[in-house]
Amino acid sequence: MLETSNFLKREYLILGKKNYSDISNNTIKPIETKANKLWWITFICSLIASIWGLICIAYTIGTGIGVWGLNKTINWAWDITNFVWWVGIGHAGTLISAVLFLFRQKWRLSINRSAEAMTIFAIIQAAIFPIIHMGRPWNAYWVFPIPNQFGTLWPNFNSPLLWDVFAISTYFSVSTVFWFIGLIPDFAMIRDKTKDKFKKKIYNILSFGWSGNLKQWQYFEKVSLILAGICTPLVFSVHTIVSFDFATSIIKGWHSTIFPPYFVAGAIFSGFAMVQLLLGLIRKILKLEDYITKKHIECINLIILVTGGIVSLAYITEYILAWYSNNIFEDFIYFSSNAAIGPFWWAFWALIICNMIIPQFLWFKYIRTNFFFSYIISIFINIGMWFERFDIIVLNLSHDYLPSSWTGFLPSFVDIGIFIGTNGFFLLLYLLYARTFPVISQSELKTILKK
Numbered sequence: 211m212l213e214t215s216n217f218l219k220r221e222y223l224i225l226g227k228k229n230y231s232d233i234s235n236n237t238i239k240p241i242e243t244k245a246n247k248l249w250w251i252t253f254i255c256s257l258i259a260s261i262w263g264l265i266c267i268a269y270t271i272g273t274g275i276g277v278w279g280l281n282k283t284i285n286w287a288w289d290i291t292n293f294v295w296w297v298g299i300g301h302a303g304t305l306i307s308a309v310l311f312l313f314r315q316k317w318r319l320s321i322n323r324s325a326e327a328m329t330i331f332a333i334i335q336a337a338i339f340p341i342i343h344m345g346r347p348w349n350a351y352w353v354f355p356i357p358n359q360f361g362t363l364w365p366n367f368n369s370p371l372l373w374d375v376f377a378i379s380t381y382f383s384v385s386t387v388f389w390f391i392g393l394i395p396d397f398a399m400i401r402d403k404t405k406d407k408f409k410k411k412i413y414n415i416l417s418f419g420w421s422g423n424l425k426q427w428q429y430f431e432k433v434s435l436i437l438a439g440i441c442t443p444l445v446f447s448v449h450t451i452v453s454f455d456f457a458t459s460i461i462k463g464w465h466s467t468i469f470p471p472y473f474v475a476g477a478i479f480s481g482f483a484m485v486q487l488l489l490g491l492i493r494k495i496l497k498l499e500d501y502i503t504k505k506h507i508e509c510i511n512l513i514i515l516v517t518g519g520i521v522s523l524a525y526i527t528e529y530i531l532a533w534y535s536n537n538i539f540e541d542f543i544y545f546s547s548n549a550a551i552g553p554f555w556w557a558f559w560a561l562i563i564c565n566m567i568i569p570q571f572l573w574f575k576y577i578r579t580n581f582f583f584s585y586i587i588s589i590f591i592n593i594g595m596w597f598e599r600f601d602i603i604v605l606n607l608s609h610d611y612l613p614s615s616w617t618g619f620l621p622s623f624v625d626i627g628i629f630i631g632t633n634g635f636f637l638l639l640y641l642l643y644a645r646t647f648p649v650i651s652q653s654e655l656k657t658i659l660k661k
Contacts (some may be wrong), residue, residue: 223317223658226500237396237652238403240496240645243596249641256638263631266624267342267405275345279621284607288625289339291599295480296336297378298454298473302481303329304385308441311434317509320501324492324640325485328648331530331639332484333382335632342372342628370454377451381444394420394428395653429571446558449477456602462539463606464482466531466566472524479517479565480595486588487512490581492644501650504579511578515593518569521598525566543606553618554605557597564594586607598629 213459227231270277280287303325310318341347353375400418402414420426453473456464486507493502532544543549549558568590572578577587604619643649 221403223320223503223505224501224655225503225544228500228659230659233650233652233655233659234399234403236498236501237648237650238400240649241400241409241647242404242406245492245645246495249645252495253638253641256641259630259634260638261631262627263629263634266627266631267338269630270342270349270624275343277622277624279619279625281617281619283610283615283617284604284619286603286607287619288600288621288629289343291596293336293339294473294599296332296339296632297598298449298477298480299592300329300332300336300381300385300481301351301449301474301482302485303327303332303363303476304381304388304441305445305478305481306485307388308438309445311438312442315509316658317506319658320498320503320650321485321489321506322654323389323392323647323651324488324649326385326392327640327643327649328488329385330382330389330483331636331643333378333385334639335381335636337377338628338632340371351398370451370458373451373454377448384437384441384444387435388441391430391433391437392645392651394418396648396651398422399652400648401437444475445478455509460605462537462611463543465601467529468524468527468531472521475517475520476523476595476598479514479521480592482510482514482517483588483591483595486514486584488593488640490585490588492640492649493581495641496644496649498650501655504581507581507584508575508579509631511572511584511587514569514588515572515578518565518572518591522566525562539611543609549601549605554601554608557601557605560597561601563596564590565598568594 224233228236228580278288303322306318306325307322311322341350344350394417397413397417400419403412404410404413450473452471453469457466457469459465489502489506493499529544532540549555552558568587571583571587575604577583608618609616
């Protein structure tokens, strides 16, 4: 009987015998106290990377996209790879907040605020690349269907690139509203507890007069449920539409019906890996070890394991379809051009090792409940998912239908600088967020405290 009770006993989601007051104080502490040394070191490194990226973007706009490593054959390369990578990372936040909210998964409560903020910041980074890829970003308004001086010239609504504009802007808007609505009770708590008069005024505005009465909580629950219901299909639709950039083309290796589910699974796979990275960082910087526990890490790793299996199955399916279809062009790109030993063999094997082999270590409970190993595996997954997008784009474009146009690709220092800059800017926004907004949902955590 004793063995059975120990087997059925669940791990606690909050450690340290906390009470309601402890949760409130731990939530407000990063906002009220001075930043520690680790926060400042990370902030300065992120700031330097952001400045470097900003200089490279300014150089690109001032000179033209010829400063990138593009050529006549590979006119999509580093920048579109980064765009798809960042959009994918933004998926995990809304999935944790919306989908797991609908399924009433309590383990999401300590990590949903960080994940939601990650979604917003990742989409901001993704939006940078299509804008600067235009070459003349001051004419970006041409893609919108507004009255203009060109008469009958309108955006091409058949283009999946225009679908991206609507899908991602909708996803960003709804995710931002969902994130902000959830923060209102926390803003009110900070308003009531802070002693700084300026902060009290700011958080009073942000809390929209929240008093916490029964009627407000009823409306809060209804609005959260409605927004979660709206966000859930967006999780699956946004990266599906991004996959149409490739699947609706006639380029070999892209024209595939497997791309939509393949891209969605890959987005969730990389997104949860990024959540794992940020949680590992923020729990140390803000000392949230009692709220981000082994249980949270294990649940995230289990989702990574499932979505990683789907992605691996998609890789295998691509090769099976290329062989079974007997299409000479598909056979060329997957077999004859020697993806595994050709000019981009290093990118191919980085993809296989990081996305298919390394995540298999998560089958071992010791590894998937260990913060250090989870952190390292998440780094490899994000590297592998970047190489996946790179392989899809560059590997297919480098060997065109005409052998005379076959070419290679090398990124310039501007390509690399912009990518490093977006990573720095992403982390910079996240660190500033952690010092300004509550990174744990104190109002929701209090509902499971007694459990």
